[in-house]
Amino acid sequence: MFIVVAGGMGSVAGPLLGAIIYIFVDRIVGAAAGQGQLVLGILSILLMLLLPRGLMGIVNDIRHPHKRRRQPSGLAILSRWLFGASAAQDRFALLDKPGVVGAYWLPVSPLLALCNKEPVYSDLAKGMEKVREDIERLEPDTLVIYSTRWYAVLDQLWQGKQRMSGLHVDENWHELGEIPFDLTTDVSLAKACVRAAREAGIPSKRVDYEGFPLDSGTVMANALVNPKGQWPTLNVSNNLYYDFDRTRALGELVAQQADLQGKRVVVLVLGGLTGAEWRDGRPIDQDAIASQTDDAWNHRLLQCIEQRDAAELQRLIPDFLAQTKADMGLKHVAFALGALHGRLGDAKVYAYGPQYGSGAVVAKLF
Template structure:
């Protein structure tokens, strides 16, 4: 089996930088459970899609062998810096770039020092892959791609990994409802901003936990129709494309990130 584990995780830096804040503690604790489950699955590489790395022309893939440095989030800079330590599986990245042509998508690699890596990728890697020991295959969120193209890209990446005999852990990095507070709040009182968003988030998570890909896709459609969602939940489309199917999931944590919804979910493959 090429895909040995798969997870939905938030890209917000808040649970990472302020793990002492009560509303964010469950998300940080959920991330720790994901780290343990991911490590136990013994992947050769992490297949990553973050809603926060935007591309507008070609499909971009991170091709730098090793990226290090410090990152300051453009929104939450007052909470501290993020350390970057990312290693790419360049053989698999190259294969994915070449494989894009077979599915009719133009692609290229990004390979230069001090590349502005997105916050979500850094946070997820720091939580689940401390020290950057497991190499990564990181795909950008092309703003012109819908769920269909996103699924095709993920499936193609898994096919390339299978050809190389590599085991993959899949990380779909992004939130749920995306209505943030637009005024200062006491972070100790953080909550989902709208009750309707809270209900929609919980319904989607219940569908993921209790269902399969078909029922989850139907629930996802209803979620996107009724909620301002993070990038139309294309990160879940990535996970669906990579796994092909799943049989339920375990929700390790659910909570707010300055009003928006976030969850840590482990999928049963």
């Protein structure tokens, strides 16, 4: 048992390394102390508390720094065993839990990346910074990005290009400049999702073409919350002919495949609240929500998030769609609810504001 605990499970090298340590401890340290079994027992307990993945865990962290896991202290683990875990204490358990470990609702307009110094967007920019900090603490394996601005018509599309880099120019805001990007794709998860979608009767294709255009929302979000391209992504398209329920099924499918692969993912859904935009050519610094009615409905929806009331959120959405020009029928919310199995976790609205008339939010959903 000591050999496996010391070296680490899940690899051939782990037990071999543990065997070398065992010989050193048993023959030298144990002989010197005169209590070989006692020394092994004490060291086994300490290793399980302080290095639960063994020494190979350290080696893997060095070889794959973007997948590094923070380990709880022995005192934290003992406290959890003896007294139970608070939400703050149990964050270490979340770090090693497969599946969806975080979910965020982000704006989709490129204005936040192109004009993030504008005072009118300062709250939204700070909210995106908060999301970036959250992701760094969660240390996911993959960022799942559902963008309402990556349009698909015939099939459900999944980005499958291993690496994409270049400069992105938005078709509407080209005069404001370009956004650089350098992204990698979680190809294995993309393939798994394509297979699972086809088995579920959802026609799907993996996109793997040099120069295939990325949408403005995906580029903007990565520029602000994944600026170094540290986290691989799974980019999911918005099929214009899929309704709320089918889009929700896509979210469920992605969460299931991530869990099956033992991956921890953060879901980012990119889309607005109300979708009305200014048509009068007003300057950016005069941006505001298009109408008081839109603003009121936006606040009603955001109140459900603040109260962490997923049932009320889903009940309110049909009225929201009937009374406003909602962005893409809020299908991005459907995707998030699917990935979260219809629940909200430690939900919080980080920021709310305009994106050239439409409503934009930065919110933690889970």
